Amino acid sequence: ENKVKDEPEEENDDDGGSEAEDEEKSFDELGLDPRLIRALSKKDISISKPTPIQRVAIPLILEGKDVVARAKTGSGKTLAYLLPLLHKLFADSGLKQKNAPSAFILVPSGELCQQVYKEISSLIDLCKVPLKAVPLRSNMPISDMRAALSGPPDILISTPAGVAKCLSTGVLQSTSIADSLEILVLDEADLLLSFGFEEDLKALTALLPRRCQCLLMSATSSDDVDKLKKLILHNPYILTLPEVD
Ligand code: ADP
Ligand code: MG
Numbered sequence: 001e002n003k004v005k006d007e008p009e010e011e012n013d014d015d016g017g018s019e020a021e022d023e024e025k026s027f028d029e030l031g032l033d034p035r036l037i038r039a040l041s042k043k044d045i046s047i048s049k050p051t052p053i054q055r056v057a058i059p060l061i062l063e064g065k066d067v068v069a070r071a072k073t074g075s076g077k078t079l080a081y082l083l084p085l086l087h088k089l090f091a092d093s094g095l096k097q098k099n100a101p102s103a104f105i106l107v108p109s110g111e112l113c114q115q116v117y118k119e120i121s122s123l124i125d126l127c128k129v130p131l132k133a134v135p136l137r138s139n140m141p142i143s144d145m146r147a148a149l150s151g152p153p154d155i156l157i158s159t160p161a162g163v164a165k166c167l168s169t170g171v172l173q174s175t176s177i178a179d180s181l182e183i184l185v186l187d188e189a190d191l192l193l194s195f196g197f198e199e200d201l202k203a204l205t206a207l208l209p210r211r212c213q214c215l216l217m218s219a220t221s222s223d224d225v226d227k228l229k230k231l232i233l234h235n236p237y238i239l240t241l242p243e244v245d
Contacts, residue, residue, distance in 0.1 A: 025055055032087050033090050035090070035127040036123065039127045040079075047079075052075070053071040053239065054079055057239055058084050060237050061081065061084035062087060066213060066236040068239065072219055075241070077187070078217075081217060086120070086123060086127070099179065100172055100173070103154065103181070103183040106160050106185065108188050109191075113136070132154050133153060134155070134157070136162040137162065152180075159200075160200035177207050178207050181209060182212060183215065184208065184214045186201075186215070188217065188218065189217060189228050192228070214232045
């Protein structure tokens with residue numbers, strides 16, 4: 001297994017040198033699409049440079065690596081996966097006719113689903129790209145699920161139970177997922193297991209195409225996260241910023 005463990009960052013006492021330069025790295029040095037950088041500056045002026053987890057995770061995700069990112073709550077993990085995810089979908093939008101979304105973002109609750117949806121749609125709107133994201137609720141009527149998945153959208157945000165329901169009702173075909181899915185994100189991965197989504201996740205990961213890139217975001221280290229890692233990630237880079245145990 002190819003594991004890279006990032007050492008916790010030292011306090012920077014601003015005496016120059018490469019660490020200080022790294023601290024100053026801006027979003028456009030990370031290789032992101034300029035439309036995303038412009039969108040960020042319009043969206044929220046307080047977001048001017050990447051947080052430590054963003055600085056390390058974004059280039060690896062852009063390279064296509066599987067990444068496990070562990071960093072405490074509030075460290076900016078949402079943009080750490082959303083920005084490279086959108087960058088990749090910009091690059092191949094419209095290249096291939098699809099029957100299922102290109103990206104799934106799985107979250108442990110309906111509330112987080114709405115939060116991530118809001119964040120991603122505001123970036124898509126500001127970038128003026130023809131990408132579509134939809135949030136799914138597992139208690140939606142099947143006809144609404146069918147309508148939400150028609151198209152299909154590029155990005156689906158859901159709890160694992162929502163995706164499991166799409167599969168069991170035929171709203172999503174497992175063969176379409178195998179053909180289309182390029183990126184799978186498990187946000188708050190520690191909670192995904194403790195909230196009882198393990199069986200739903202297993203059903204989904206059994207369908208993953210080999211080339212699917214998997215990103216796992218978590219606030220803590222636990223046996224649960226290790227379990228998910230084994231279930232899903234092929235050859236992940238493990239980033240821990242700062243050390244959380
Ligand atoms: P986490 O998922 O790690 O708990 P979030 O992604 O929810 O953290 O981000 C926490 C807050 O930090 C959000 O309000 C977000 O807008 C803000 N934020 C994210 N990235 C940056 C950044 N690079 N600079 C300043 N604020 C940021
Ligand atoms: Mg988060």
